Every structure is written in C-alpha cells, then in structure tokens.
Amino acid sequence: MCFTERMADPSRVPALSAAGASALFQLLRDGQPRTRAELAALTGMARSTIASRVDSLMGLGLVSPVGDAQSTGGRPSSQFALNPSAKSVLAADLGASHATLAVTDLGGTTLAEFSGPIDIADGPDSVLTWMIDKGQQLLEGIGRDASDLIAVGIGLPGPVEHASGRPINPPIMPGWDRFDVPAFVQRRLAVPVLVDNDVNISALGELNSAFPTVDHLIFVKVATGIGSGVISGRRLQRGAQGIAGDIGHVQIARGAGVPCHCGNTGCLEAVASGPAIAARLRASGLDVADGQGVIDLVKAGNVEAIQAVRQAGRDIGEVLTACVSLMNPSVIAIGGSMAQAGEHLIAGVREVVYTRSMPLATEHLSIVQSRAGGNAAVIGASMLAIHHALSPESIDAMTV
Numbered sequence: 001m002c003f004t005e006r007m008a009d010p011s012r013v014p015a016l017s018a019a020g021a022s023a024l025f026q027l028l029r030d031g032q033p034r035t036r037a038e039l040a041a042l043t044g045m046a047r048s049t050i051a052s053r054v055d056s057l058m059g060l061g062l063v064s065p066v067g068d069a070q071s072t073g074g075r076p077s078s079q080f081a082l083n084p085s086a087k088s089v090l091a092a093d094l095g096a097s098h099a100t101l102a103v104t105d106l107g108g109t110t111l112a113e114f115s116g117p118i119d120i121a122d123g124p125d126s127v128l129t130w131m132i133d134k135g136q137q138l139l140e141g142i143g144r145d146a147s148d149l150i151a152v153g154i155g156l157p158g159p160v161e162h163a164s165g166r167p168i169n170p171p172i173m174p175g176w177d178r179f180d181v182p183a184f185v186q187r188r189l190a191v192p193v194l195v196d197n198d199v200n201i202s203a204l205g206e207l208n209s210a211f212p213t214v215d216h217l218i219f220v221k222v223a224t225g226i227g228s229g230v231i232s233g234r235r236l237q238r239g240a241q242g243i244a245g246d247i248g249h250v251q252i253a254r255g256a257g258v259p260c261h262c263g264n265t266g267c268l269e270a271v272a273s274g275p276a277i278a279a280r281l282r283a284s285g286l287d288v289a290d291g292q293g294v295i296d297l298v299k300a301g302n303v304e305a306i307q308a309v310r311q312a313g314r315d316i317g318e319v320l321t322a323c324v325s326l327m328n329p330s331v332i333a334i335g336g337s338m339a340q341a342g343e344h345l346i347a348g349v350r351e352v353v354y355t356r357s358m359p360l361a362t363e364h365l366s367i368v369q370s371r372a373g374g375n376a377a378v379i380g381a382s383m384l385a386i387h388h389a390l391s392p393e394s395i396d397a398m399t400v
C-alpha cells in the first residue's frame with residue numbers, strides 16, 4: 001500500500017511561502033511527478049531557484065527524475081517526484097504481550113515485517129533491545145542496514161508524553177514510567193525516535209490506510225481496556241497532557257456501582273471491555289476466562305455472549321454519542337481485539353449513536369469495523385516517523 005497521499009500530520013501544511021527546499025519537497029511528497037516549470041508555477045519561485053532546490057533534494061536522494069514529459073514547446077523536460085526508496089523507517093507496535101515490527105519506505109509501503117510475542121512487563125531495557133535487534137535483522141533481510149534509517153516510530157500500550165517520548169504512569173508497564181525511550185533507542189539507532197500510545201497511532205494508521213480522504217475520524221480500541229484516538233481536521237488531537245480520547249473512564253448509566261481499576265465506579269471500561277464482558281458471563285454460569293473467550297463464544301453462536309457483546313456496543317455508543325456531538329466525525333472505526341466479535345459490537349454502537357445523536361451529525365457518519373485491523377498501529381507508527389522525517393523543519397535542516 002502507498003500512503004503518500006494526504007497524510008495526516010500537523011506539520012504537513014505545504015510551506016509555499018517559504019523559500020527553502022522544503023516548500024518544493026512538501027509539494028512533491030504526494031508522489032505526483034512534476035516538471036520544473038510546473039513547480040515554478042505552483043510556488044511562484046524563479047526557474048533558477050527551482051533548479052537549485054531540485055538539485056539539492058536530488059543530492060539527498062529524496063527526489064528523483066521520473067520519465068520524461070513533453071513541455072509546451074514540444075521539448076522533453078524531466079519530471080521529478082518523491083523517491084520513496086531513498087530511506088527506510090522502522091515502525092514498532094509494542095503491545096502488552098505481542099509486538100509487530102515493520103520496515104517501510106518513505107511512502108509507507110511495508111518492505112519487511114515481523115510479529116511475535118513479548119512481555120512489556122520485562123521492562124524497557126529488555127523490550128527495546130529486542131526491538132532494535134529485530135529491526136536490524138529486518139533491515140539486513142532486505143539488504144539494508146541502520147544507516148538507511150531516517151526515523152523510528154514506536155507505539156506503546158499506555159499513556160505517553162509525545163514531546164519527550166516518555167511513558168507516564170503506564171498501568172501495565174512496570175519499569176517504564178518516565179523512561180527515556182528515544183534516548184535509549186538512539187544509542188544504537190542515531191535517528192529521530194517518535195513515541196506515542198497505541199490508540200493514537202492506530203487512529204493515524206486507520207486514517208492513512210483506509211480513509212485517505214476523510215478529515216474527521218475517531219478510532220476506538222476495545223480490548224482489555226477502552227480508548228480512542230481522535231483526528232480532527234486531519235490532525236491527531238493529543239490534548240494538553242496527551243490523554244485526549246481517553247474515553248474508558250467516562251461514567252455510563254449502566255455502570256452504577258461497578259468498581260473500576262482507576263478507583264472510580266461506573267466507568268465504561270469496567271462494563272464494556274473484554275474482561276468486563278467475560279466477568280458478566282461468568283457470573284451467569286458460563287465458562288469464559290477473558291475477552292478472547294467471549295469472542296470464541298460469539299463465533300460459536302452463543303446467544304448470551306452475543307447479547308452481552310451487543311450491550312457492550314450500546315454502552316460504548318452512549319459515550320460515543322457525546323463524542324459525536326463534540327467532534328462531528330464522519331467515520332468512527334472500531335478496532336482492538338473485541339472488534340473480532342464483528343457486527344454484534346458495531347450494531348450496538350450504531351443502535352445508540354444513530355438513535356441519540358442529532359440527525360445532522362449522523363447524516364454522513366459511518367460507524368465501521370477497523371479496516372486496517374491488527375496492522376493499524378504499526379502502520380500508524382510508520383506514519384508518525386515519516387511525518388516527522390519529511391516535515392518542513394526536518395527537510396530544511398537537511399538542505400541548509
């Protein structure tokens with residue numbers, strides 16, 4: 001897949017007024033080949049300036065000539081476009097018990113990937129060393145090495161202060177609190193390292209891979225916990241402290257009196273997460289250990305499990321109705337392991353959101369199962385790294 005078109009990032013507003021090479025490069029990032037004359041017309045820069053900027057970008061390998069085009073005078077004139085294979089990105093989705101790594105090119109196309117079990121509770125030294133070793137093996141497998149990397153993107157299963165790349169009080173990650181993830185990784189991979197929580201990067205991955213023309217999207221992860229990643233105006237909204245979209249601890253009507261691990265009662269997560277649904281089914285006599293057990297029962301057609309999942313969907317819909325009023329998204333994508341329960345969960349969400357929202361807010365609202373599925377987070381980690389590496393600031397720094 002190629003994600004060069006309309007990638008979501010706050011830094012990706014083409015800096016047409018800037019005189020640096022980045023202004024040209026931001027235009028060429030969409031992958032569409034353009035001639036020097038077209039670039040001059042689009043930017044208002046003199047032809048001589050364009051020629052020198054294109055030369056400097058070609059010197060970095062980030063732009064390359066593409067075929068030939070007939071100019072208006074009938075004379076062949078070279079076109080230029082992003083050269084996605086100029087550099088590589090290492091992307092990692094590090095979950096509580098499972099990790100997916102990928103090496104991608106600058107267009108987001110996966111060149112190599114690996115997926116396997118980890119235990120995030122082993123701590124940052126062990127997990128990040130494993131990630132770097134595996135990443136280097138992936139690079140070697142495609143005939144590249146660490147010098148080919150331009151950035152690393154990492155998703156973690158807990159709150160992250162994005163600016164510093166440090167996890168903040170992550171509940172299931174002993175030893176990770178305020179650990180300087182970028183500094184540790186940079187000891188061996190001397191490139192920018194971008195870190196965010198797994199739900200935020202999943203939202204980026206979902207948007208770029210499945211909804212490239214959508215501007216307002218909410219990605220909801222329903223698994224052991226419940227959280228969301230919010231994209232508004234094609235920008236990922238992290239909020240003041242990086243916890244925007246943390247909907248799992250919003251109180252819902254049906255949760256009255258149900259204790260939550262956060263210390264409150266009545267939270268959405270305490271009622272509608274995988275473990276919460278399993279606990280309810282166990283209380284009614286079914287033998288089910290966890291969220292996966294619930295999914296297995298649903299797939300086997302167990303009516304009680306199907307009803308419980310549909311009710312969880314309604315509970316999630318209750319909170320999402322408020323989100324719809326606030327954000328007016330055009331897509332809500334439901335992902336996470338419990339989304340494998342399929343249409344039963346989504347049907348519950350739709351039932352409540354479509355019934356309780358204002359008609360105008362839902363006129364063009366799609367509520368769908370995540371299309372990027374299990375790859376949403378690793379795709380998003382790659383996007384995070386690419387956006388940073390190819391931002392106007394980064395390109396200007398390279399072409400000074």
Ligand SMILES: [Zn+2]
Nearest residue numbers: 249260262267
């Ligand atoms: Zn809670």
